[in-house]
Amino acid sequence: MASSLAAENTDRRAFLNAALATSAAVVAASPAGAIRDYEAIGYLGGSDKVDLNNANVRVYLKMPGMYPAVAGKIVSHGPYASVGDVYKIDGLTGGEKEVLKKYESRFVVTAPSPDYVIDRINNGL
Template sequence: MKFTTVAVLACVGSASAFVPHALPAARMSARTTTMSAESPASRGDFLKSAAGAAALLGLAAPALAEVDNPVVPFLGGGDKIDVNNANVRAYIKLQGMYPSAAGKIVSNGPYSSVSEIYSIKGLSNEEKAAIKKHESRFITMDPQAMYTIDRINNGLYR
């Protein structure tokens, strides 16, 4: 279920808990008192109005939804990899990159350009060749804490 569907159901369900159940007229007059000259609204009327309000909220919800972070497509699920935010496992499918070159890339940085990767201390000639082979797949975006915090060890183990 989508979030908006769940939200609508939760609103209607919780609102219906506060509406008095329909009672026979004889029992209702003995158990309830009204503060106005009008007859009390029925449970059905209240549910209709609550459902209408929830529907309006559901229509407005997409406009209030947070747009995905622009970094997400470049964390390893697509053709391009952001060297400032992707974790070490993003390089696993790139031949010659994982784990040594990938570990050095994520352990250093941030990088303002992809060419800065070649200045990492301790990078072997084989690792530089692997990086050069896949360099067209790398991009640099602004580092974001929510992604850089687990770049080395993201808790995924074989």
């Protein structure tokens, strides 16, 4: 009986190892969802310009006064057809509009990309 139990455990262990190896190979082969050569990648935090439609909320940390309140309102609304549309956000205070005006020259608007819009509020960091 002991040898039968040992053989059963060995078979189970071999099966689980094979299943784990197969699932690891499938996961490792999955392609990333983001566009590799996204033409506006610099506007997502890698330059002085920020895309109002696609940039993550943390990009606004580079602009004192923007994060978290104004940045949160920007990423929670939209999409924006022009930079001026950002002033149409309901509930903006006078002070928040002044902060937006201060950085307005650094804002750009590109078409919303589903690969980046999904991470605008929480990118997992």
